[in-house]
Amino acid sequence: MQWDPERGLRHEPLDHRAIQIGLSDEAVDRYLDEWIVSITDVTPVMREIGDLVGNGRLAEARDALPTEPAYPLPGHLIEIIGATSTG
DSSP states (O other): EEEEEEETTOOOOEEEEEEEEOOHHHHHIIIIIIIIIOOOOHHHHHHHHHHHHTTTTTHHHHHHHHOOOOOOOOOHHHHHOOSSOOO
């Protein structure tokens, strides 16, 4: 488990981090065979966002970003994983 820095549209560090959790053994099999329910190709959206950023249209680029809701973290896990907020 590690905390990775989040980056903005111009790759600047943001004031929050995302957790990265490695899986092994049974968890990998379950992830592949049970937990993935769909895969969506977001390449066209990311290319559009990249073009907007490249043209200095940051507000439009932010509006085009996919929604990434915070994962609801049960209170008892906050201390265990070293989180400072639940989002």
